[in-house]
Amino acid sequence: MRFLAKTAGIVFSILAVISFVGSPATTAQEQEESPSILSPYWDNTITQWESEIATASAKYRLDPDLIASVIKVESYGIPYETSYAGAVGLMGIMPYGPEFSHRPTPDELKDPMTNIRWGCSILADIIRQSGGDIHAALAAYNGGWAYVNYNEPREYTAKVLDFYGRAVAQRNEVDPMLAIQWTIATEVRQGYIAAESWLLGGEEMPVNLRRVGEHTLFNGVDKNGKAWYVRAVAIPIRPVQETIEQLMY
Numbered sequence: 001m002r003f004l005a006k007t008a009g010i011v012f013s014i015l016a017v018i019s020f021v022g023s024p025a026t027t028a029q030e031q032e033e034s035p036s037i038l039s040p041y042w043d044n045t046i047t048q049w050e051s052e053i054a055t056a057s058a059k060y061r062l063d064p065d066l067i068a069s070v071i072k073v074e075s076y077g078i079p080y081e082t083s084y085a086g087a088v089g090l091m092g093i094m095p096y097g098p099e100f101s102h103r104p105t106p107d108e109l110k111d112p113m114t115n116i117r118w119g120c121s122i123l124a125d126i127i128r129q130s131g132g133d134i135h136a137a138l139a140a141y142n143g144g145w146a147y148v149n150y151n152e153p154r155e156y157t158a159k160v161l162d163f164y165g166r167a168v169a170q171r172n173e174v175d176p177m178l179a180i181q182w183t184i185a186t187e188v189r190q191g192y193i194a195a196e197s198w199l200l201g202g203e204e205m206p207v208n209l210r211r212v213g214e215h216t217l218f219n220g221v222d223k224n225g226k227a228w229y230v231r232a233v234a235i236p237i238r239p240v241q242e243t244i245e246q247l248m249y
Contacts, residue, residue: 037064039167041176042072045077052116060120062127063232065171066089066134067120070141073156080110091119114131116207128222132188132230134161135201158183165212168234172213179236185209186217189229200235209235 013249037054038047046068055072057064075081082088088095088163090107095106109115123141130137138160139153147153158181169175176182185200198205219233 015041017073029115030123038068039065039171040168041065041167042068044073046072049077049112049116053111055113056116056120058203060124061218062120063123063215063217065167066164066217067074067116067123069160069167070119070123070138071116071161073159079112079115082106085102091115091123092117093122095204097192119136123221124218128220128226128228129228132186132218133199133202134184134186134217134232150247165234168213168215169236171235174212179239181236183235183237184217185233185235187231197231203208205235207233211235 030062036047036050037057040052042065045242048073050064051158053064053067057067070092071090074083074087075090076205077090079090081090081092083092085244086095087093088106090112091106093103093109094100094110096103098162104114104118109118121138126140127134127137129145130140135157136148138157139148143150143153161183162181166186168184169178169182183200185198185205187198192206198211200206200209211232211233212235214231214233216230218228
């Protein structure tokens with residue numbers, strides 16, 4: 001009996017060691033099966049919020065890299081950031097006040113999940129209002145519909161779409177440094193019917209522009225049951241080589 005007990009103890013110890021040695025491989029496999037939802041373009045200022053971005057992306061049907069791009073421009077990933085206009089947190093949300101009586105307080109908006117959830121809800125609604133024109137939607141997100149043609153909202157839009165275009169490019173194994181500036185063109189589909197052309201800044205996109213990484217930017221339904229399906233591509237609008245040639249001549 002003493003021999004059997006000793007043998008059983010040795011076998012148990014060996015199995016425990018095998019189990020311990022095998023566990024890292026299982027963990028690595030699990031990580032491999034769960035790739036990041038974000039482009040490899042982003043650094044830790046954005047990837048630290050990946051879990052919150054993933055939750056909001058799934059709920060509001062927005063591309064995670066679009067959410068990341070807004071966060072990058074609004075706050076550079078700092079959850080307690082407050083703009084000169086009073087916009088709070090990761091996605092720059094105007095807090096509770098006379099014009100926004102239904103919104104959270106500034107302190108509540110410093111919570112990352114609360115802020116991203118509100119930001120995505122507002123952005124998804126504005127994209128629907130814009131008819132899928134991401135240029136107009138971002139300008140309205142920044143300054144309101146009355147100011148979409150003002151310089152500041154237009155510059156804001158260009159910055160967000162530059163980050164977004166670079167993220168899409170790297171996600172599709174295209175060098176984001178290929179161009180000094182990137183943007184996004186969209187195609188809006190209602191049901192199974194696509195728009196007649198791709199739109200770039202509200203106008204028909206020239207056919208000779210390079211397109212990178214066709215993907216879904218937004219796929220949602222409004223309160224009236226109307227479905228919105230916005231496809232997007234990244235466009236390098238200022239290629240590095242062309243810029244160098246302009247400086248040389």
